[in-house]
Amino acid sequence: MTYLINLECPQCEQSFSAITAQTYCHDCQSPILARYDLVSAKNRLDRDEYSTSQAGMWRWHDLLPVDNTGRISTLGEGDTPLIQTKRMGKSDRTNQVWIKDESINPTASFKARGLSAAVSKANEVGLNQLVIPTAGNAGSALAAYASRVRLKSAAVMPIDTPRAIIDECRFYGAETILVDGLISDCARIVDEMVESGEWFSVSTFREPYRLEGKKIMGYELAQAFEWQLPNIIIYPTGGGTGLVGMWKAFQELLELGWLEDKNLPKMISVQSSGCAPVVEAFNSGAESCDFWKNAETIAGGIRVPLSLADRLILEILRESAGRAIAVSDLEILEAQAELAREEGLFSSPEGAATLAAYNLLTSSGFITPDDRTILFMTASGVKYI
Numbered sequence: 001m002t003y004l005i006n007l008e009c010p011q012c013e014q015s016f017s018a019i020t021a022q023t024y025c026h027d028c029q030s031p032i033l034a035r036y037d038l039v040s041a042k043n044r045l046d047r048d049e050y051s052t053s054q055a056g057m058w059r060w061h062d063l064l065p066v067d068n069t070g071r072i073s074t075l076g077e078g079d080t081p082l083i084q085t086k087r088m089g090k091s092d093r094t095n096q097v098w099i100k101d102e103s104i105n106p107t108a109s110f111k112a113r114g115l116s117a118a119v120s121k122a123n124e125v126g127l128n129q130l131v132i133p134t135a136g137n138a139g140s141a142l143a144a145y146a147s148r149v150r151l152k153s154a155a156v157m158p159i160d161t162p163r164a165i166i167d168e169c170r171f172y173g174a175e176t177i178l179v180d181g182l183i184s185d186c187a188r189i190v191d192e193m194v195e196s197g198e199w200f201s202v203s204t205f206r207e208p209y210r211l212e213g214k215k216i217m218g219y220e221l222a223q224a225f226e227w228q229l230p231n232i233i234i235y236p237t238g239g240g241t242g243l244v245g246m247w248k249a250f251q252e253l254l255e256l257g258w259l260e261d262k263n264l265p266k267m268i269s270v271q272s273s274g275c276a277p278v279v280e281a282f283n284s285g286a287e288s289c290d291f292w293k294n295a296e297t298i299a300g301g302i303r304v305p306l307s308l309a310d311r312l313i314l315e316i317l318r319e320s321a322g323r324a325i326a327v328s329d330l331e332i333l334e335a336q337a338e339l340a341r342e343e344g345l346f347s348s349p350e351g352a353a354t355l356a357a358y359n360l361l362t363s364s365g366f367i368t369p370d371d372r373t374i375l376f377m378t379a380s381g382v383k384y385i
């Protein structure tokens with residue numbers, strides 16, 4: 001069973017039903033967040049029963065939003081390996097860095113987690129045509145999970161999306177629409193499709209449940225580190241679903257009383273210098289981000305000019321004493337080569353950006369050799385060829 005109660009807007013605290021389809025808070029232009037009965041959960045659930053014997057994200061179904069487990073669309077997402085680096089880093093304490101290898105998820109990216117949750121909940125509340133504006137990976141994940149439970153899907157993506165991903169969407173049977181523009185232009189087309197009345201948008205933070213799937217990365221980390229969270233998490237930030245999701249997981253874990261100590265990780269957002277709205281706002285002390293004009297980077301998944309969760313992202317970076325940092329495409333390419341050569345991992349550019357950020361933050365002294373650090377390798381490099 002799920003302990004889900006309802007959803008709430010973090011800005012105005014308005015509550016929303018979890019039984020009907022939900023989007024976001026239109027009054028505040030803010031995402032809404034799923035709330036669970038964590039008091040009952042604390043009394044009844046035992047953290048040690050979440051053994052990895054039944055692998056995958058849905059073993060945490062008590063803390064995921066679907067009540068009718070027969071409605072779940074799953075392909076075995078989650079429980080991705082945490083690979084301790086062998087040569088990474090420049091000191092002799094290199095074994096304090098781990099790579100969360102999300103490339104082994106179904107559809108080869110961590111978008112699988114969010115779309116498994118969103119499609120499952122859509123399936124439970126009776127939606128049957130789902131559309132998404134996407135840089136690619138979210139589109140193929142939507143298409144795969146939708147086909148699994150026989151829902152219709154449409155992926156609206158920039159024309160320069162890697163060919164492998166476009167083909168993948170078509171194979172899964174998604175209506176695949178190519179747009180001569182950025183993801184923000186795709187979003188406008190999705191808006192028109194939604195207004196036509198036939199389609200429901202599962203765009204980042206326009207629906208509340210992709211976040212819930214992504215938050216499980218936080219639960220997995222807590223469990224892997226025996227309920228003592230690592231010191232640093234470096235996350236390639238586009239919409240910020242995983243960053244907001246993991247922080248939400250940590251708050252839930254505190255309420256559940258499952259953490260051995262209350263020290264939460266410093267959360268680091270890495271963006272490309274060609275599209276860095278979060279970095280700019282963080283450095284200028286702003287509470288929200290400005291739309292980034294003429295966004296350009298090889299890391300398509302983080303080519304997001306503005307996130308609906310901009311305020312939440314900035315709050316989390318500050319509350320956790322973290323940072324936002326920009327890396328150039330050249331630094332990303334060098335880090336991609338370094339990861340492959342030194343560790344045997346072929347990462348997407350977004351994942352490689354976390355290593356580029358790690359290298360900068362260790363040289364500046366922000367990350368010390370003793371810091372247990374997690375780099376998120378969010379997708380496989382193979383998808384970008």
Ligand SMILES: *Cc1c(COP(=O)(O)O)cnc(C)c1O
Pocket residue numbers: 109111137138204236237238239240241242243301302348350351378379
């Ligand atoms: C979507 C995506 C990201 C960014 O994730 P958000 O949660 O939207 O910030 C990073 N890397 C890859 C490979 C992606 O597809």
Ligand SMILES: [Zn+2]
Pocket residue numbers: 009010011012013014025026027028029030
């Ligand atoms: Zn609100």
